[in-house]
Amino acid sequence: MRMEIIALIIIFGWLIVSTIVAIMAGVLKKFSLEEWTVASRNLSFVVVFFTLAAEIYSAFTFLGLAGWAFNYGAPIYYALAYFVTAYSTGFLLAPYYNRLSRKFGYITQPDLFMHRYESTALGILVAFSGIAFLLPYIQLQIQGTGIIVEIASYGAIDRTTSILIAYICVTIFLFIGGYRGLAWTNVLQGILMFVAAFMLFTIPILAFGNIGELFNRVLSTSPAHLTLPGAKGIHGIPWYMSTLTLTTLGFWMFPHLVSRMYAAKSERVAMRSCAWMSWYSVLAVPIVLVGFSSLLLFPKLPNPDTAVMVSAREFFPPVLVGIIGAGGLAAAVSSGGSLIQATAVLISRNLIQRGFLRGLSDISTAWVARILTIIVSVVTLILSLYYPSLLVNLLLIAYSGVVQFLPGTMFAMLWRRATKHGIFAGIVVGTIVVLLTTFYWSNPLQINSGIWGLAANFPVAILVSLLTKPPSEETLNKFFT
Template sequence: MITIVATILFSLLLIGVGLYANKKNEQTNDGFFLGSRSIGTFATIMTLIFSIWSTLAFYGVVGEGYNNGVGSLGIAQGIFWGSSLLVIVGYRLWLLGKKYGYSTPGDFFGERYYSNFFRVVTSVGLIFFTMPYIGLQLSGLGSGLFGAANVPVMVGTVSIALVLLIFVSVGGMRSVAWTDAVQGVVFTVVVLITLFVLFIAMPDPLPVIAQKAAEARPGLNGLPGPNKLYSPVLTLHLAITIGSFVVWPHIFIRFFIAKTKETYKTLAFVYPIYEVVCMVPLLLIGILIIPYLFGGGLTPLEAQMSIHQAINTIKGGSYLGAGIFLAAFAAAMSTASSQLLACSNMFTSDLYTRFLNKKATDKNIVFTGRVAIVAFVIISTLFGIYWPDVFSTATRFATPGYAQLFPPLIAGLFWKRANREGAIAGTLGGFLILLLFSLVWPNPLKVTALIWSMIANVTLLVVVSLATKAPSKEIVEKFHDSITEELFGKKKASAGNAKVNEA
């Protein structure tokens, strides 16, 4: 009952924030989808951080610690690598967005590589890979509510979907950013309290807990871990996976919303600290507390959900259990709301106004965006409830699928010679290799399909770009020289002289 009441009150808070945000919104494309590019530093940083966290990440980090031991702390290397990309890549995209009015990944890729085909491939692909995550967040919360309070899964899933639908469709980006800030605070407080309470509630001191945990799962305290998973190959795989989050659509779009460039200066040191503060406690619970309490025989799924059982072993666990569910709820809703708005933005900006209604007014655009939100919520909820296996298969390729846009993003920002043909060949070729080495010939030479796909992607991008016509000097000026001048106060000589052609 405590969990149900807390969830209802928290949901009402999110809806209230959405209604208030709507009063502050300009009813324009930028106003609805980007918060008029005027979101403050705190809200921007919180929405960037907690758009990355999800239910899968929340429970997954605990399970990862239990399953693979201290090697899981290697995830932290991705945090610092990722924070560098957030600042270096994010700031350049912010400048481009301010200068040219970009609002989606398709805007950047379509114009940088002067190709409507690449724009459509980018947008449709990102929507396709993002939709399953929304459905899995909703069904995951429905299952979590059933486990925490015996609410039927369908009732919980549909109720949570309605909350998501209301505050996103009403308030747009301003609502999502502000609710992410609220949810981020809730998440952080609950995680830190949980770690503290669990450790002080254990009957043994920390050294004994660590010893018994290691006895329960041999190899827990050393590399490559109990499952001998962590290796140089997997570390590289992990670095690519974490680094590529800059091309996740809901993260990419957030690079356009900050009011000032000072946001990125603050982000440079806040992000890694904040991620460590949130992630390390969950890893420690998985590495120490869970094997200490429940032994070494849990399945991966049992390990992920074991944090609830751990809470139930201590006095006052029902109250803290409600807090744990709210933390998972906050993580899921922050990601799902960000992904939902991103899908609506890409559909409206990259497909509807570009191909279906080129003369759409701001009123038409906002209305269409809201209709798209409703449609995406319905589709995601139905698949999450009735056909979860379809979504599970899609999510298997989602993160490595996103990663195929990482090479053309980096090349587009930092290599003047990268061109349309190279970007298209690299992206499509990399994805085909990903499918081949995932489904037909899994992980040849014990190298993951993601790494093989990145090798193919980068090779094709470079070779095809060098073998075909260079981008025009207008493209080089627009995406390189003008940004260099903005960053360093000087203008470098332009390179390339090919004519811009829309494919």
């Protein structure tokens, strides 16, 4: 059998199995808003653990970590660092997210802002910002899918066709399986990743004999790759520290990740999943090693993001290339599916049911969310295929943008005096500062724009809160007793 056929059978075999599992997970449960959006808040430790793991293993991890190691070298260690530090933040936030969602029936991140600050406008602002920053991430996953499948299939299937097949499956399993279906595809992905990571770890050993020899050669050929400010000389210590701080604080401000905590069946499950997550992140290390290996093996690689797949093709037979390709596809489509579902739920819940069409029943809202899944998929597919660079600017500020929700999230639980006007003004001012320090005066003093945004956001939120009327005592007592 031709090698591309073998690889294709494995890659799309995995996709079909995942789709069937996700559909089965959904049809076995009664359809409702709570079930479709947060799996009735009863996901067990194993499932929650793998849904969090799926967030680590996205298309960026599979392609971008190696690409960054190839291009810049040591600056990519920030990603390994935030796989530890972001889960410390998650560990601290998880019990609050989970407790409040159970107590008040939240299904989205803006639900918390709307309720705690007694403001529909604030909820809409948070939902709208969240959607704006999720869309470019969906596009990133879609484009990653194309790259992975095209290379893994030895060019037998082009990017557009592979993207269309993959995202038709994703849309079907999201429509039917909802969040529970998605979570079960994450479990399958998690298992596949163990196999893929082990195989990738062998690449530098096959190529250089051992890991030490790989780094000895990097040290002699390009020592700048092994320390900051990296091979391009643009990622110094201030950049590293501020970017790590940003990702540590911003990771749990993404709407789809907040839903992960809402879906856990208890505070303990949510906390334990965060506590142990970094062990799973060890599986990302082989990808970084493959990036460094590629620097020596394929120094003229035109697109460094293809390092993992090009290396796999060089060292492994088609069966194993197919397995690694399936792992990459799993990473891209599970993250893409998660983001598509979160976007659909934000629109249906916070812009429609609690915004412009009040009084819409929960079951109607759930149907709207289902239909929006199709619309969001189609729109982002069209953008990815025909306007691939349209959302690039949004991607640049996505982390810096969502981290502006941090003051509102923290004060919701810690400071009674915080008001809707304060939090609203803080988000607006913080976002403006992010835009200025990204596009006009890029990362002043090598400090990430999101940190500058927070530096403006916090004082504005505090000052305006002190000058305006706080929420009612009735609402505050629900949060602070």
